[in-house]
Amino acid sequence: MIEATSLTRRYGATTVVDDVSFTCPPGTVTGFLGPNGAGKSTTLRMVTGLSTPDAGTATVAGLPFRRLPNPGRVVGIMLDASAQHGGRTGRETLRLAASLLDVPPGRADDMLELVGLAGRPARQRVGRYSLGMRQRLGIGLALLGDPDVLVLDEPANGLDPDGIRWMRGLLRRFADGGGTVLLSSHLLGEVAAVADRLVVIAGGRVRAAGATSELLEGQDDLEEYYFRLTTAEPAGAAR
Numbered sequence: 001m002i003e004a005t006s007l008t009r010r011y012g013a014t015t016v017v018d019d020v021s022f023t024c025p026p027g028t029v030t031g032f033l034g035p036n037g038a039g040k041s042t043t044l045r046m047v048t049g050l051s052t053p054d055a056g057t058a059t060v061a062g063l064p065f066r067r068l069p070n071p072g073r074v075v076g077i078m079l080d081a082s083a084q085h086g087g088r089t090g091r092e093t094l095r096l097a098a099s100l101l102d103v104p105p106g107r108a109d110d111m112l113e114l115v116g117l118a119g120r121p122a123r124q125r126v127g128r129y130s131l132g133m134r135q136r137l138g139i140g141l142a143l144l145g146d147p148d149v150l151v152l153d154e155p156a157n158g159l160d161p162d163g164i165r166w167m168r169g170l171l172r173r174f175a176d177g178g179g180t181v182l183l184s185s186h187l188l189g190e191v192a193a194v195a196d197r198l199v200v201i202a203g204g205r206v207r208a209a210g211a212t213s214e215l216l217e218g219q220d221d222l223e224e225y226y227f228r229l230t231t232a233e234p235a236g237a238a239r
């Protein structure tokens with residue numbers, strides 16, 4: 001599971017993540033929602049040890065990410081699907097990652113199959129991939145170490161409607177098998193379709209958090225509800 005407690009991050013005089021707390025229990029998908037610049041990526045970077053909080057803590061499977069003995073086997077991460085070397089093929093990318101994680105090379109091929117990149121796409125250079133293909137490769141990389149936890153920044157970005165449906169199914173099955181998923185998005189409708197729980201942030205502060213069914217109960221217009229949540233002043237904002 002993932003536990004964030006009062007996470008805070010400042011850049012210069014600006015607090016971009018302000019006292020953010022949430023829990024992602026095993027067996028659930030948590031959607032982390034907010035508009036551009038809300039602080040989602042910064043929070044995910046703190047959860048995955050890429051950025052050090054100015055205050056607060058984040059743990060994955062009970063430990064701060066940097067203290068996990070074999071992090072790739074515990075948590076699969078996709079923060080930037082375009083971060084892969086463009087000169088390697090999809091298969092080479094996964095094979096190399098498999099050797100670094102010390103998983104059998106055959107697992108790389110299994111992942112290519114799983115994410116729909118087996119065959120010709122596996123032999124293409126990643127630099128030639130569409131954004132949707134990069135997202136698929138990123139998911140394959142995240143799943144390579146057979147982790148219990150997935151942390152994904154905007155995984156639906158660049159996927160076509162079919163791809164989005166595929167991604168939902170994959171994440172649902174992962175969670176139904178006991179896994180923990182935390183994924184970010186700008187789009188409430190898209191996330192509400194798969195997430196059991198939602199954490200909505202704006203201006204670095206949590207605006208709403210809880211079970212999706214409870215938060216959305218009686219809300220006929222998701223867009224309007226989301227707009228209200230993310231533009232209203234947060235409770236106790238005067239500080």
Ligand SMILES: Nc1ncnc2c1ncn2[C@@H]1O[C@H](COP(=O)(O)OP(=O)(O)OP(=O)(O)O)[C@@H](O)[C@H]1O
Pocket residue numbers: 011016034035036037038039040041042043186
């Ligand atoms: N390295 C940095 N230095 C200075 N400011 C930063 C840095 N990284 C992020 N920020 C600022 O922190 C704020 C939150 O950014 P963040 O990327 O976490 O938002 P986000 O919710 O992921 O947005 P988006 O949906 O656009 O990706 C923004 O105002 C951004 O400009």
